[in-house]
Amino acid sequence: MSADALAELQRLGRKSRDCFVVEPARTGVGGVDPLGLRQINFDLMNEVFPGLNNVARQIRPFTLVTWAWRRTIDLARERREKLPVSAHEDFVARVEVAFVWSMLQIYDQGDLELPGKQVVATRWGEANRITFGDDDWKEFVKARRNSTALTAAINYGPGLRALRLLVDDANQPGVRVPGPKTDGMLDAFEARIAPMLGHRVFNVRGECTLKRGTAEEWAEHWDIDEVLDEERTTFRKRLMGGLASPQRRSGFELLSGVFDEEQEESVTRAAMCDGGDAAAAQRWHRVQVRQAFRLALESLFEWMTGEIGGGILDTGALATRLLEAAGGKTDGTAMEWLKSLVPEELSAVGAMESLEATFATRAGLERAALTALAVALTMPEELQDGSHRQERLPLRRARDDLDRLASETPLAFLHHIVEQWIIAQHTYWSVGRGLADARAGAKRILRLRLVLEPGGWRVTRGGGSNRMPRPTPDRLRTAVSLAIQSGLIEG
Template sequence: MSIELPQRPFFLAPLDRENSGVDFLGLRQANLDMMGEMIPSINNVTSYIRPFSLLSWIYWKFHDLCTEAGIEEATSDDLRLFRERIEVLFTWGASLHETAERIPGISATPPPDQDGVKPLTFDAWGRVQSSTSLIAALWYGPASKTVTGLGFLSPVPGRGGFFRVSRAGAALAQALDNKLREDGERYNRLLGTLDPVEANESDAIALWSLWSPETVEHEEMASFSSALTSEEAIGSNDTLLSRRSTTFALARHHLQEVGAEQSIPKIRRGMCFSVRPDGSNYDVPTTLEECRRKWLTLQMRQLQRLALETLLSWCEDQILRYDVVDTSAMAERFKKSWALTEYGLGEARNLAELIFKLDTKSNSVEDFIRSVNTNDLPDPFSIMAEITEKFRQRDPGFAVPCFFGLLQCASFAGAENAPPNMVQLGSAPRLSLRVLRHRLVGLGDVTVAEAFEYILEAMVISQHFSTAVNRFDGRNQRLRLAIEETGLTALVSSAWVPTVTEDRLAMLLTLSAQSDLVSKNFDGEFFSNGGIKNESI
């Protein structure tokens, strides 16, 4: 996009709508990078194996049909029309049935019938390639590809939009092809041709019975599980496969130790603290120790981000509800709430004493885990739950768990064996865990109110201004606060509602359950059913 730079100072146009978004402090990317370190190649919507098979089948079958027709170099329009036809048929069937997980494009408005049938193009269905296609960046596209994904599709050099299937992708495609051929008439009429075709609702329903993502063929399971995990790769950090496999092995080890069904939140916590439901601890294999430290660091970063973003909302709340427009006045209001809460910090009163008190319980990551398991420290999940619940209730003191959470994150970042690449991720622009610690420790023995005021000014308000300025495109601005002569003013009518971005664990285990690597019950809980069952293809 070309933007004309301003030649002189100017005033922004008045806001005509509320700012919306998820990342007003610019912290999100560091969290996503950590998730990519732990569970690479998938995202939070890649919940089915079948779309991977379908995408592989589209490019595999298109090449096959071109070869049969003697087409040496197909056009991008040829490929686009074939892909759109298959995707429209797939999502049309999905729109007529309930699915447990999300499928893109099912909310599209069907076009009117033409002699009892409908056209099968995105234009006719009002769909957008960049957001409702399976190959879109929001959905299964990146996860299907080589280099950064699971390795089913490889881009054809110099041919934008063209992909060739890998060996694993061909195995997925052939498994699905065998299933689709069970309805030979529809296969030949609707799928096995490059000619433009139209279909009716009965066709969509019949095809859905074959390619519904709720069922997976054994051959698909075998091929997909080999791409998703590898027993031999566990404990290594060299490849996407090894990192994904090691994180899955940590989750599987927890389920094996628990010996019962568990929800995602319980599994997520168990992977950090190695605790069974009866409160007893179990050992983590040496090959998984580093992974556990990294997984816990990710959760601490989740806490840091939630705490800072909730403090931005707290500032907005102070302005909108109480007309408090000065950070020092906000700090004094916070101090009154903080005095009611101890968090097991004893007589510590200034910032240096607070951090020192926490540091004595977090000399190493293992010390931190031990302190949590003996109730000497609250775990990050309970702090995030407290922040979320107090915020939901509009409790005026919801800044208190935010402040303590930041202290605990700073202390954790000082643990001697905290993963260096993880605690440094984001550096100063995105307020890494290490930067958070350095800035708070550098304040010395300032009072709690002074420390809180510093956090508001340097890590919340200034961070917000910096993020908004860096993302200003010459047209739309993302500011939620501004500084006037009388103090801070809110540019929104209601306080922001921050949320925690999912860490992909649910998707990893859901795909693993479809691959028969773990089991999943009707309540969405997972349990171990043995080891990784990779099969050669």
């Protein structure tokens, strides 16, 4: 429990002379990573496309933020000002918000790939002006810094550093300066927005106002879709050229070797498992195998909560229902049964496609999920994730369990999957994250969705769900988007 919540309880206790009814607790329901498996997926993706994430898909925001840091530093030097880091960060935030608001004047919100667009649209969607620098603005900047800002760690922040577009200032910790070989890109961008640069937004530190009409006029100058040749050149160097890390270069070479704008994304994803450099293809293949493993277990978790519904089921009953629904060679050993679920030549990508196809109606979900799990478990050792994060259930640990239980019955193996790989994983991560949030005074999110009653497992209040999981995006769309915009591939 957070210190603030405890202090409030103590205050109410001192104030009260008798029992009283309290308001129902307001708790959100979580579930993005119910089994705690996601981090290994991210680790594997970093071996193929380091520096990328699933959000930062456009070149222009990278340019914009890098230029904003150069602008604020240049202004301070010209005026011989020694400013705190917060003053520079505020200037960058103004440029970011002005850009997002400007783009919202010409693009429908749904057509604009920009983090923070919804927050900006909600706050200033009907407004005629934005006032920067007042108390409301300062509170807004503080609230968005780690979430909806372009520079946030979940958005463009990591890419700006990993691609060396921004580096640390040697003279002032916390200040960022443009990285190597960015001058051509930034000069070209500044020339493009030259008609805008006389405005106070780009020149003052105190309060200033941006009118809606002005923001709309600016849109044509820094349009997110109008990438400059100098931006393309800068990104080619960082994705496949001399400034690219060896792994990022091999990842983009692998992509460019198999990409065809006419083919489905899944076809590209599968082709990358066998194309180009063998080491790069193997690293990418490991991503897909791990994706299939995680999606299968999370799908089974959602199936379990649906089966339990408002009642109670024990582990044995869940395992029995799962075995009956999945079918296969149930009279043999666990290993024989598992292999009987896998059609010949079924890939990890194909298994995920088949599983996702069952989500709409859930018909055949049990068999499809166990098939995807079987595909992942029966892959050669070199395609396992190789992670040492034991608490994240690496494939090596799962495979060791399978080897130990291989001669047991299919029902005994499913009992282990339900109890150890799903329920134990879910309980460990839900309780652990909840305690961490409480200590930090963070969001109150109910993550624990199953509790043990005398007769078996019960779904917690609010823990039931009609949603189905989806694979953690593997950065392919980001890689394709940046490769097309930089001219590495045609799309």
